[in-house]
Amino acid sequence: MIAPGAGVRQLKFRDPETGRKLVESLKRVTAEIGRFPVSVMHVCGSHEQAIARFGLRANFPKGLDVIMGPGCPVCITDIPEVDEGVALAKQGVHIATYGDMVKVPGTVRSLADAQAEGAKVHVVYSAAQAVELARRLAPEEVVFFATGFETTAVATAAVVLAGPPPNFSVLSAHKYIPPVMEIVAEMPETRVEGFLAAGHAATITGWGIFEAFVERHGIPVVVAGFEPLDILAGLVRLVELVRDRKAEVVNTYPRCVTREGNLAAQKKLWRVFRPVGGRWRGIAHVPNGNLRLTDAWSRLDARRRFQIDVASLWDYAPSTLAQSCICGDIMAGIASPSDCRLFGKECVPDTPVGACMVSSEGTCKIWHLYGGQPSFEALA
Amino acid sequence: MCLGVPGRVVRIEDGVAIVDFWGVQREVRLDVVDEPVAPGDYILNHVGFAIRRIPEGEIGETLSLYETLLAAASQEDLMAADVRGEIAAAGNGAGDGS
Numbered sequence: 001m002i003a004p005g006a007g008v009r010q011l012k013f014r015d016p017e018t019g020r021k022l023v024e025s026l027k028r029v030t031a032e033i034g035r036f037p038v039s040v041m042h043v044c045g046s047h048e049q050a051i052a053r054f055g056l057r058a059n060f061p062k063g064l065d066v067i068m069g070p071g072c073p074v075c076i077t078d079i080p081e082v083d084e085g086v087a088l089a090k091q092g093v094h095i096a097t098y099g100d101m102v103k104v105p106g107t108v109r110s111l112a113d114a115q116a117e118g119a120k121v122h123v124v125y126s127a128a129q130a131v132e133l134a135r136r137l138a139p140e141e142v143v144f145f146a147t148g149f150e151t152t153a154v155a156t157a158a159v160v161l162a163g164p165p166p167n168f169s170v171l172s173a174h175k176y177i178p179p180v181m182e183i184v185a186e187m188p189e190t191r192v193e194g195f196l197a198a199g200h201a202a203t204i205t206g207w208g209i210f211e212a213f214v215e216r217h218g219i220p221v222v223v224a225g226f227e228p229l230d231i232l233a234g235l236v237r238l239v240e241l242v243r244d245r246k247a248e249v250v251n252t253y254p255r256c257v258t259r260e261g262n263l264a265a266q267k268k269l270w271r272v273f274r275p276v277g278g279r280w281r282g283i284a285h286v287p288n289g290n291l292r293l294t295d296a297w298s299r300l301d302a303r304r305r306f307q308i309d310v311a312s313l314w315d316y317a318p319s320t321l322a323q324s325c326i327c328g329d330i331m332a333g334i335a336s337p338s339d340c341r342l343f344g345k346e347c348v349p350d351t352p353v354g355a356c357m358v359s360s361e362g363t364c365k366i367w368h369l370y371g372g373q374p375s376f377e378a379l380a
Numbered sequence: 381m382c383l384g385v386p387g388r389v390v391r392i393e394d395g396v397a398i399v400d401f402w403g404v405q406r407e408v409r410l411d412v413v414d415e416p417v418a419p420g421d422y423i424l425n426h427v428g429f430a431i432r433r434i435p436e437g438e439i440g441e442t443l444s445l446y447e448t449l450l451a452a453a454s455q456e457d458l459m460a461a462d463v464r465g466e467i468a469a470a471g472n473g474a475g476d477g478s
Contacts, residue, residue, distance in 0.1 A: 049459045099465070125469035126428030128409060132471075148427075151384075155427045158411040200384050203424070203432050227444070255438035256424070262431060265412040360458040369458055 022232035027061040029239045036063030039191050040238055041184065041333055043071040043177060044198030045361020046226055052370035054228040064239065067190070067333035070180050071198065073148045074100040074359035075331060076280040081173040082106035083310045085145040088171065088302065089119035091309065094137060095171075096122045096130035097145035100359040103352060105322060108313055111145075127159040134168035143302045145171045151201050153291050154265045157272035160293075160300055171302040174291035176275050177201055178209055183284050185217045190333045192219065194238045199225045199253045204269070206261025207251045218247040225253040272297055281355060282328020321346055325354035330363050337364045344368055384426040385466040386434055386442050389419050397430065399423065399470060402450065406470030428469040 030038055042048070048068045051057050060066055070076045083106040089095045095111060102111045102123060115121040124130045127144060134142035146156045153174040160170065177198075184190055197210060202223045210221040220241035224234025234252045241248065251257055271294075278290035293301040302308075324342055329335035337343045337356070347353035349365055356362035387399040387408070397417060399408045410417055413430040417423060422439045423430035434442055446463055 046459070046462070049462070053457070053459055125465055126471075128428045128471060129469070151431065152427055154412050154431065155429045158409065158429055162411065200424075200426065200431070203384075227441075255435070255441060256432065262412065262414040264414055265431060268412055360462060366458060 018229055019232060022229065022236055023059045025236045026064065026232065026239060029236060029243055030061040030064045033063075033239070033243045037065045038063055038193060038239065038242060039065040039067060039333075040194040040196060040235070040242070041067045041069040041190070041192045042196040042198070042224075043069045043181065044196075044201070045072045045359070045366070046200075047071065047196065047198060047224070047231060048363060048366050049361070050226050050228060050231055052366050056228060056231060060235075064235075066196075066235065067192070068331075068363045069184050069192075069195075069333050070280060070283050070331045072331070072356065072359050072361040072363070073152070073175055074098075074104055075327060075355040075362045076175060076180075076283060077101070077104065077147050077173045077355070078279045078281045079105075079107055080279075080310065082110070083313055084303070084308050085143075085171060085173075086111055086114050086119075087308050087310045087313055088143055088145075088306060089114040089121055090117075090313070091306065092120075093141040093143050093306070094120045094122060094133070095143055095145050096124045096133050098125070098147060099123045100361075101145060101147055103358045104355050105353075106313065127155045131159050131162075131164045131168055134165050138165055138167045141167050141169070141305075143169050143171050143306075145173065147173045147175075149175055149177050149201055150269060150291070151204050153273060154204055154262075154269050157268045160272045160297060161268055164300070169300050169302040169305050170293060172273070172290075172292055174273065175280065175286075176289055176291055178205070178213065179275070179288040180280060180283065180286050181210075181213060181221075182217070183286050183289075184332065185213075185219055187284075187332060187334075192333065193242045194219060195221045196231075196234050196238055197221050197223045199223060199230075199256050202251075202253075202257045202261065204262050204265050206259050207249055207257055208259045209261070210249045214247050214249055220247050221249045223249070223251045223253050223257050225256060280331075282331050321353045327354035327356040327362075327364070330356055337367045340364070384424045384431065385446060385463050386422050386424050386439070387467075387470075389417055389421045389423060391419050392417070396471070397423065399425065399430075401425075401467045401470070402447075404467060406467060406472060408470045425466055425470055427466070428471060 130144035222238040273291040275288035277287045352358045356364035387401040415433045422434040424432040
């Protein structure tokens with residue numbers, strides 16, 4: 001077994017002295033840019049969790065805005081996609097999905113609401129568990145309502161290719177990160193000057209995928225890991241690139257990310273999925289941002305297997321609270337949770353109004369849970 | 381959920397690795413891993429699939445974050461909950477998805 005403490009002996013990624021030096025460098029380089037704010041964006045819920053959990057934000061220089069972009073796959077699942085899952089559940093098929101999806105509000109109902117009304121909704125941790133469920137419940141239909149970015153879509157692709165039972169199908173709400181970076185880079189309100197790319201999504205795609213983006217937009221990309229010092233080192237490198245007006249891709253996470261990525265996984269991903277345009281909740285229409293099953297797998301595509309009657313859900317008006325939710329602006333990096341009048345009042349983790357308060361990767365839930373700005377001493 | 385969790389391969393049966401996560405043994409599928417995996421190797425598990433074989437020199441650095449999270453975290457800690465979810469995503473051999 002893994003001996004407890006085996007990793008803690010390697011403390012160079014959590015050394016407070018190194019942390020202080022990186023914070024100093026971040027302040028110095030940001031100041032050298034000579035204007036503020038300098039705005040950079042990360043697109044990963046795990047990065048935001050680490051920033052909040054280890055108290056990094058309190059140590060960022062005043063002139064540096066580190067914004068969380070659309071990095072929460074549950075949050076950017078569009079309302080009509082949630083409606084499709086809810087409608088299928090109401091039609092009597094079994095829905096298997098990741099836990100965070102259950103509470104996400106659709107137009108008028110969430111899957112949890114449908115479940116309370118008798119629908120058969122199952123929480124799974126993996127696509128393989130959804131397939132197991134289908135085997136157990138055969139011949140009843142089981143639809144895997146699949147969410148997540150390319151890292152998670154790879155797992156869905158693998159179970160499709162492995163030959164699931166005939167009563168299994170997929171309702172894909174999978175999303176593909178590289179295209180949304182293009183959209184956010186072009187939003188005039190965000191003024192993003194650099195991206196911190198997530199280590200583990202890049203484990204699949206490789207960092208080479210960002211080269212074309214950098215060339216098109218003239219914005220640097222730094223791939224960073226999840227240790228507090230990984231994040232600080234990635235930010236220092238990113239701000240240096242902004243200062244030097246160098247648009248290039250730098251990989252500060254070589255222990256997990258290579259230039260070409262995981263080729264075996266990419267091959268399976270693109271055998272099963274094709275990128276199509278679609279809306280991301282609160283962001284925009286994202287060309288090539290949604291992953292849908294290719295025609296070769298139409299027999300496993302829930303959208304083709306079932307007539308999904310979404311309109312039948314619209315017999316109630318959406319809640320007025322939901323209309324005040326600013327999740328979209330928060331995910332686009334235009335607003336912070338503290339700008340929302342519902343945050344921490346009507347909208348809390350137990351009774352969320354918006355998707356950002358539902359998911360463990362949502363900015364609002366992360367900010368609400370970790371609260372305030374914990375001290376940097378948490379690093380030690 | 382994009383964090384993944386590392387574990388050590390104990391043995392391999394029919395293309396499925398039995399992987400040790402801090403004393404808990406679970407099944408991890410090898411369908412999409414980037415390199416061949418053998419017992420003793422460390423892999424990064426994401427939603428029940430190995431997405432990377434962790435090179436030998438990088439194992440300690442990779443493990444340290446998780447040990448902090450699992451040792452120090454309250455039940456409410458979001459990162460620790462994600463790590464526990466990733467371990468739960470690996471199969472337990474009984475086919476229990478709930």
